[in-house]
Amino acid sequence: MTxxxxxxxxxxxxxxxxxTGSVRIEFTALWRLWCKVAPRFVGDPAQATxxxxxxxxxxxxxxxxxxxxxxxxxxVPAQPRFVTVPAARPAGRGRAWCVFPWRAELGWVASLPTLxxxxxxDLVTINDxxxxxxxxxxxxxPVRYRSAEIxxxxxxxxxxxxxxxxxxxxxxxxxxxxxxxxxxxPAAVVGTGADVLVVENSDTYWVTVDALRNARGHAIGAVCWxxxxxxxxxxxxxxxxxxxxxxxRGTAWYxxxxxxxGTSTAVLATQxxxxxxxxxxxxxWAEMVGLAVQEAGEFNWSGAVGREWLGxxxxxxxxxxxxxxxxxxxxxxxxxxxxxxxxDHHSHC
Numbered sequence: 001m002t003x004x005x006x007x008x009x010x011x012x013x014x015x016x017x018x019x020t021g022s023v024r025i026e027f028t029a030l031w032r033l034w035c036k037v038a039p040r041f042v043g044d045p046a047q048a049t050x051x052x053x054x055x056x057x058x059x060x061x062x063x064x065x066x067x068x069x070x071x072x073x074x075x076v077p078a079q080p081r082f083v084t085v086p087a088a089r090p091a092g093r094g095r096a097w098c099v100f101p102w103r104a105e106l107g108w109v110a111s112l113p114t115l116x117x118x119x120x121x122d123l124v125t126i127n128d129x130x131x132x133x134x135x136x137x138x139x140x141x142p143v144r145y146r147s148a149e150i151x152x153x154x155x156x157x158x159x160x161x162x163x164x165x166x167x168x169x170x171x172x173x174x175x176x177x178x179x180x181x182x183x184x185x186p187a188a189v190v191g192t193g194a195d196v197l198v199v200e201n202s203d204t205y206w207v208t209v210d211a212l213r214n215a216r217g218h219a220i221g222a223v224c225w226x227x228x229x230x231x232x233x234x235x236x237x238x239x240x241x242x243x244x245x246x247x248x249r250g251t252a253w254y255x256x257x258x259x260x261x262g263t264s265t266a267v268l269a270t271q272x273x274x275x276x277x278x279x280x281x282x283x284x285w286a287e288m289v290g291l292a293v294q295e296a297g298e299f300n301w302s303g304a305v306g307r308e309w310l311g312x313x314x315x316x317x318x319x320x321x322x323x324x325x326x327x328x329x330x331x332x333x334x335x336x337x338x339x340x341x342x343x344d345h346h347s348h349c
Contacts, residue, residue: 070152194250259327263306
């Protein structure tokens, strides 16, 4: 059978598309319409190619608009993940969002004083998705999975969250049945305890993991790599999972370099979430007292934070480092000090 659709079949597909009244039609719906209007292709290898040809023709006739990037390249020929139907948009685009038939969840859109064409299209897409899924018990998924489903663009919801469309009584992740989960913190199990030790640097992570796995009698369940300055963005994930063992059951004891970035990272991490208790591994910070200052004159400690978090007494004992405008890297502390701290960390911290 030829893969070229008949004019009557293309015309029937056009009518079926317009009859839906939808501004955006997903490919699965297009496929069902094609099966209905061109039954002779059902089960034929040429069915997909014929639909592709019909859609191209309808696009050339301005009946539909094909997406620029959202194509399924796993098929031959590639198929659009959706098409847009210009005729389904309300007439008089000037303030079309004011008269668009929004679902109840999006009724607030009609009262917006202004709305760009791009955001209007995004809201129509969400409106269509809400309509398709209203009878379903949707599982809650990470935000980029839902974004990929709705827009065929995994980062579009990230972008929309920064607009006026998100807020009280407007769009929310809960409305879209999705959640934002912080990037995971790399972690390794080293024992059965409820607490974890978070270290700033990767080499410290590896030597600490090795040392505590071979040590006995300590209360640390896992060692986590804070990944330098990124730990505040990751800390919330500890309430979800630590090294595949489930949510953090105890305290996250933090230890990093004694420099402005190291202390500010720790303080910021404590402010991000109430679900994770981040406290200083004071005994390990105290091991830095008396060590030689590194890179004197290279660090600006003015306005540095950490005194209250680390504790005034320990902060003052490290005054000589700040006065020298230097730092002390955690790698200068021998690993056996970490093992001793872990064995009795409650008394050290």
